[in-house]
Amino acid sequence: MLNLRQEVIGFLEKSDYVTCEYKGCFDIAAKKDALLLLKVLLNIDGFQREQAKNLKIISNNLDAHPFLIGIQTNREKLQRGIVYERYETPTVSLKTFEDLIVNSIFPRIYRDKGGLYVEIDSAILREIRKKKDLTQRELAEAVGINKKVIYEHEKKQLRMLLEIAEKIERTLNQKIIKPIEVFKKYEEHGHPEDSMERGVKKHLEKLGFKTDFVKQAPLDVFAKEKSLVLSDIEINKRKMKQHAASLKDFISVVKKPAILITEKTRDEEILGIPVIERKKLKDIDKKELIKKAKKAI
Secondary structure (H helix, E strand, O other): OHHHHHHHHHHHHHOOOEEEEOOOOOOEEEEOOOEEEEEEEEEHHHOOHHHHHHHHHHHHHHOOEEEEEEEEOOOOEOOOOEEEEEOOEEEEEHHHHHHHHHHOOOOOEEEEOOEEEEEEOHHHHHHHHHHOOOOHHHHHHHHOOOHHHHHHHHHOOOEEEHHHHHHHHHHHOOOOEEOOOOOOOOOOOOOOOOHHHHHHHHHHHHOOOEEEEOOOOOOOEEEEOOOEEEEEEOOOHHHHHHHHHHHHHHHHHHOOOEEEEEOOOOOOEEOOEEEEEHHHHHHOOHHHHHHHHHHHO
16 A cells, blocks of 8 residues: 555656645645645545545645545456546546656546446537538447437537447547546535634634635645635644644645644744634734744745
């Protein structure tokens, strides 16, 4: 498992990504032009719904792209060039990820219920069919499918069975299969789960921030206004220091302001991240909080 993760990091560093590791809903955060959040598992069936939800929350708030990378499921090995899916998270083999990151080769095939699917260029399909002076019915008969299939795929973007798409390409002597857009975006949100988090939410929203909460991550709350502030909330001082190390590593990749919020402390900062007592949030204004949080970068 460690070797698999190190292989992934090797691909990323070869392509000039800055990386950090974390053990939670993601294992690797990587940044170059875009931010990637990666979960790495030998068996992708070990990926849990709760991990996927938290991965989507972080991706939504940081405009990041999540991936699940693995070797196999309980039933089969993951194939090169094919995109699978677990809880709506794009899932690929190690080799497919290497092709994508190192060689900029995008996969073209989806694995889903019912078989292998592709996305096709509807405009090219329609244009080439007409150039060859074929009706929708004639093309359908040549391929061995119903005319409705051709009609629907020319009208709008739909997934097509790989076998049918390849037959159409051979019949028209034209490529119509498109690379898959694997860099997905999500709309997912979380909620405070205890009185401490609810108190922090109340104070931050009074300051004019919109808040979002996440678990299994180096932080607990996103505070959004024009700026985005990351925050870890922790009552236990020992745990706060442990979490500060993970948050510091994460900040080094995402380059976002951050603070630590606790119930009571004498520390003004831990590992360069400012510390604020929850009760003092009501005495600080928004500009001052953002200014303080920027010291962590």
